[in-house]
């Protein structure tokens with residue numbers, strides 16, 4: 511992978527490129543969103559995001575996971591993408607331990623319905639256990655079922671209070687939160703002012719973006735405004751309506767990398 515901005519002649523060390531400028535844990539929670547989009551704004555092809563990716567994108571996906579204390583994901587993505595526990599090569603697990611992190615980050619699933627497949631591989635994980643984050647108003651029977659196979663955090667009424675959830679994760683030592691989507695959860699995080707950083711991969715494809723507005727509408731020139739994007743070929747119907755963004759969230763470009771016509775943009779929240 512090579513760096514276009516800042517311009518460099520040598521190859522990029524991804525670990526250095528994605529740890530520079532990270533706040534220390536005592537600064538409180540840090541939420542990084544990592545997503546991929548086609549050039550025409552599609553977030554999925556045939557209902558899943560894998561068709562947009564490539565080798566460099568998969569490498570970055572793994573690097574970002576290896577840096578995080580917890581991987582946060584919406585229930586829609588966990589279902590459609592058939593999430594399992596995070597797997598990392600032995601050397602990345604050792605590097606985490608040297609940094610004082612657990613060998614593997616848990617997956618934390620945000621859900622309103624608490625209708626998840628409790629027999630799936632995601633909930634077979636024991637070290638670490640998967641975390642379920644649900645509203646406090648969730649039926650006690652559903653929460654009891656979830657507690658059999660997962661650690662359960664409850665917060666919020668009707669929907670998860672994401673600010674409180676992120677604070678609760680940090681209180682358990684999980685300061686660095688990597689959100690892998692999907693668009694509903696990411697929109698809710700942005701609406702709550704919780705997106706500190708956005709790592710956006712632009713896949714060099716046109717995927718025929720259709721469907722209703724979710725997040726995106728990526729505009730350039732030194733700033734990025736989160737507003738709307740599209741799911742392509744939406745075979746998945748959401749039951750949960752995210753909080754709308756009521757104001758633009760301005761971001762600032764940290765770097766732009768390129769490999770095989772894929773563009774890797776790292777943005778951070780613009781200082782007030």
Ligand SMILES: NC(=O)c1ccc[n+]([C@@H]2O[C@H](COP(=O)([O-])OP(=O)(O)OC[C@H]3O[C@@H](n4cnc5c(N)ncnc54)[C@H](OP(=O)(O)O)[C@@H]3O)[C@@H](O)[C@H]2O)c1
Pocket residue numbers: 544545546547552553554557558559583584585586587588590591620621622623624625645668669670671672690691692693694695696698741746747748749750751752
């Ligand atoms: N291109 C990419 O980078 C990327 C990344 C991830 C996903 N995707 C794609 O996105 C699609 C899924 O989209 P999506 O918007 O449905 O995914 P999502 O955001 O992962 O899931 C939505 C679900 O998450 C739960 N949720 C989100 N915010 C919540 C809150 N504040 N409180 C309570 N529950 C909350 C709800 O779960 P319940 O349904 O359980 O109530 C909601 O229905 C898939 O096609 C997937 O492939 C693309």
